[in-house]
Amino acid sequence: MNFGFTEEQNLLKEQVQRFMKEACPMTRVREITANETPFDQALWQQAAELGWLGLTIPENYGGLGLKWIDLIVVLEAAAEGLCPLPIASHALASTAILHCASQDQKSRWLPAMASGEAVVTIGLYDEANWIAAEAVTAKATVDGDTVTLHGKKPFVNDALAADYMLLAVQGPNGLALAAVGSDQVKVTAQPTIDSTKPMARVDIDGVQITTADLLAISPEQLAFLTDCGGVATTAEMVGAGAAILEMTSGYAKDRIQFGKPIGQYQGVKHRLADMFVDLESYRSLCYFAAWAVDDSPQELAKAVSMAKGYASDAFAQIGIDGVGLHGAIGFTADYDAQLYLKRSKWARPMYGDSDYHMDRIATLGGL
């Protein structure tokens, strides 16, 4: 029994934190996300050279062959600075390929993903607030070797940055992921609350690919990928939550009102303590869920629901209080606190809101 990170994992965390501080500080994050294509190729390449893009890809495909527990170290630390690189989407796509693709498909796609040469994202559900196989409404029809795609994917994260995307469709033999190049589809950016998490609609109606670019997936695999997405999102909520707590706690020590630091008032310090309690708790639940991805998959569903179910509401409140305790400066655009509040709103419904997860816990717990 050892519920702690290794020396290597701690070093990895420091490496990512250093990268965020030196190469991708908040000024750079703001620049990147203001671009029409909110992506920075040079930073992406650096992340690739540091090995982060192939962390969970096996060594024979050019990756590091590590586990999700290592991946979340990167996701958490990157989210402390609201890193806008599509590392989570890319990792989720590579997990999908590892678990669902054929040998040939893995050899074709994974090396380019590990090296960062190809940016890949994944789009699962087409219904805004429904996690189930039926919530995939885009379709694929097959004629010989030719696959024709129908409909649209209204909610694809990081589609603007992606070179390729794996899009869930209902095929003639059940669910599948269609691998398409971004030049084959029409990607339309959508304005959303959190510009560090760009979202787009992807039109696929009439797009043709071959069966070699289609991965059959079972409903269980779809659920597994959704749970992995939940782990990734929660890890980012840990990092972003820690950052806004630190920012708010620091402000409370410095800001003098009525002759003393506002952190001396229990109305403020107790809120900070509650933020810490919640953050610590979903942090522990998140680490366990990330461990379960590779080492105890039978526990994953419940572990993810606990982590994401807790974090969804708790981080939302941390975001609100983080901004709220700052007062007016908190919602000033030039000040960074508000960016974390926006992230908390983005993260809340992603891969299941707390209602979804709490109900699943009740079911898995025997009710």
Next chain:
Amino acid sequence: MDFDYTPQEQSFREEVRGFIAEHLPPKEQRDKNFLATWLEKVRAKGWVGFAWPKEFGGSDGGLMEQAILKEEMSLAKAPPLGTSMMGLAWVGPGIMEYGTEEQKQKFIPDILDSKVTWCTGYSEPNHGSDLAAIQCKAELKGDHYVVNGQKIWTTGAPWSQWIILLTRTDFNVTSKHDGITCFLVPMDAPGVEVRPIQNMAGDKHFAEIFFTDVQVPVENRLGAEGEGWKVTVSALANERSSIGEVTQLQAKLDDLKTLVKNSKRQGKPAADDPNVRRTVAKFEVKIAAMKYNGLRYLTKQIKGEPLTSETSVNKLHRASLEIEMDDFAIELSGQAGLQLKGGEEAVDGGTWSKGALNWPNVVIGGGTPNIQRNIIAERILGQPKD
């Protein structure tokens, strides 16, 4: 990260389970000597004061083994490992750290043998959360101190034989943390008067204690004069993140789920009600958070990384869970939920209604939730003190 137990940890767990299977008969088969026999057996096994150094009669048990022992005992709903609760929790560790050789000889064996029950004289009528401001006075007169003052809400005072008593020996200090001195006092000393206080659940677990010219020999002072605050702080630091609490809460959650499955709301199964499902799931998540927080802090301790006050996190969770679970069960049971033990419609023998009245035992003793929040904000987040 590895949630599997090592072979040594696993074999220790087996040993504990084996012991329980052999020595813990089902409730209905226990005779009146059962507890005494049990205490003798666990004492002989070295499991009373399991973490204490061997020279004092403990087992030098490691942190993980302590956690496993507590977890298994709690799962089996076994009687405690020793009945001198406060003796084992902080009086004993305090004596081992600050006591004289004579004090160690005199007090430690009786604590391990469950012969002596201790209570803790901290709170006073005007000083509860603000513990360091105590006023109970001790004056040195020759070879003894004379104690005058009052303690209150002293848990276990009605049946304890000894008290660890915090007094003020110096009133001319700039910091209230100075001038405090700690004593070990027999409850039957002349001038000690105990008046039990009934709590809202109808129990008399705590009391007020009046000290009138009580003579305490110098050799009963624990630590140096004026060093009492240090002794107290280090004693309270002996509280550990406890996995045992989590196991108890899990058992309570299981009972609650059973109740839910057997209950109806507006004529429909309660288990289908989204609010009921969400509430129960929230309890389950919080308990899991306590478990994994506890394991994370335990790992830190085993690695030798100092904990600041992270255990306050779980104390806050526990504080809210204790009251919310009982209240929820009562609400779910409607008017039957209100009935106490003996009531014709009482639910689960009145466990929930009793629990709803008893929660302050758990929640307020050892620091109120707001004190825990102060501790987190000040010691972990570095906020200025009030």
